[in-house]
Amino acid sequence: MNENTSFFTGALDLYIGSILKYFFFAGIPFLIFYVFFPNSFKNNKIQEGHHSKKSDFIREVYFSNQSLIISLFMTAPLLFTPVVKYTAFTFSFTHLKYVSVWWSPLILLVVFILHDTYFYWVHVLFHKPFFLKHFHIVHHKSHNPTSLSSLSFSYTEAIFQMFFNIIIVFLVPLDETIIIIFGIVAFICNSYGHLGYEIMPLGFRKSFLFPILVTSTHHNLHHSKTHYNFGLYFRFWDRLMKTEYPKYEELYDKIQARRMAKITS
Numbered sequence: 001m002n003e004n005t006s007f008f009t010g011a012l013d014l015y016i017g018s019i020l021k022y023f024f025f026a027g028i029p030f031l032i033f034y035v036f037f038p039n040s041f042k043n044n045k046i047q048e049g050h051h052s053k054k055s056d057f058i059r060e061v062y063f064s065n066q067s068l069i070i071s072l073f074m075t076a077p078l079l080f081t082p083v084v085k086y087t088a089f090t091f092s093f094t095h096l097k098y099v100s101v102w103w104s105p106l107i108l109l110v111v112f113i114l115h116d117t118y119f120y121w122v123h124v125l126f127h128k129p130f131f132l133k134h135f136h137i138v139h140h141k142s143h144n145p146t147s148l149s150s151l152s153f154s155y156t157e158a159i160f161q162m163f164f165n166i167i168i169v170f171l172v173p174l175d176e177t178i179i180i181i182f183g184i185v186a187f188i189c190n191s192y193g194h195l196g197y198e199i200m201p202l203g204f205r206k207s208f209l210f211p212i213l214v215t216s217t218h219h220n221l222h223h224s225k226t227h228y229n230f231g232l233y234f235r236f237w238d239r240l241m242k243t244e245y246p247k248y249e250e251l252y253d254k255i256q257a258r259r260m261a262k263i264t265s
Contacts, residue, residue, distance in 0.1 A: 010080035011072060017183075018068045025187040026064070026147040026194075030057075033197050034146055043258045044197040046220040046251075047144045056141075057148055063138055064151035067158040075165045087169040104178055111172060111182055112233055118164045119232040124243075126157055127227060145223050147191040189233055193219035198255045205256060211235065217252045221245045 033041055077083055126136040135154045142149035153161060168174070192199070195216045204210055214231050222229040228245035231238045238244035245251075 007076065007080045011076040014076055014079070015068065015072050018071065019065075021184065021187045022064060022068065022151070025184075026150050026191045029147040029191055029195055033195065041197050041199075043261075044199060044255070046196055046198055046217050046255060047224060057146070060142060060146065060148040060152045063153060064148065066155060067151040067153045067162070070155060070158040071162040071165065074159070074162050078166065078169050088171065088173045089169065089175070104175075107172060107174065107178055108182060111168060111174075111178070112185075114168065114172070115164055115186070116231060116233045117237065118167070119161070120230050120237040122160050123230040123232075126160070127230070131157075140223065140226065142194070143223055145194040145196055145220065147195050150187075150190040150194045189214075192216050193232070194223075196220060198252070198259070200256075202256055202260060205253065215252065217255060218244075218248055221248055221251065 078087060079089075125131060132140075135156045138154040139149070139152055139157065142152060151158075193214060193216055198215065198217050200215055204215075212234055214229075214233055214235060218229050218231075218235070225245055228243055229238055229248065230243055235244065
């Protein structure tokens with residue numbers, strides 16, 4: 001990730017890596033839950049019914065790929081041209097003994113908090129009538145979403161969403177490992193949020209993480225109720241701004257009780 005890497009080689013590697021992440025973390029769950037074993041997970045289904053049109057899946061894949069290409073054009077120039085010298089990639093604590101042990105996890109946490117904050121407020125913006133009607137509607141065509149819809153944005157919204165990549169490389173000291181881990185975890189969380197099935201362990205409800213983290217049920221309610229649950233990873237902005245769906249926990253408990261009934265039957 002520097003100016004010595006050929007721009008075209010770096011950009012191609014970046015795009016291939018993005019496509020592979022989309023296939024593994026969005027495509028494979030889609031095949032498991034919607035193609036091969038839907039009946040095995042019917043008690044995990046959040047909304048009743050399934051997509052009935054092949055065109056829904058094609059649309060989701062098309063717009064997700066468009067978002068990946070937009071992300072590529074916005075990110076590659078920062079990583080594979082001399083511009084990289086002016087980013088936070090030039091900042092490193094790796095030469096300081098012991099610091100790197102806690103530095104990477106701390107930076108990752110900061111990046112996820114910043115991304116969640118950025119996503120929340122951009123998401124709220126795109127629910128204003130003009131933006132919702134002309135741009136965000138592409139994403140909300142997936143009323144009963146699947147993992148394939150995780151990056152299904154209009155080109156305008158994709159630019160807004162991917163602009164975070166530009167902000168973060170100038171704002172926070174990063175290295176290649178942090179970028180890779182962040183990209184993978186973000187993909188997994190996004191695909192899980194759009195999965196349409198609740199797969200969290202049954203014990204998660206009583207853990208200290210439940211009031212903090214977004215679940216698939218939480219984000220699914222955003223697609224079905226539209227003007228609630230704007231968060232990406234964490235619940236705190238929704239709870240602070242009172243945009244969390246009031247009956248979220250009730251619905252989550254209902255789904256988990258249905259799962260428990262199947263296990264004990």
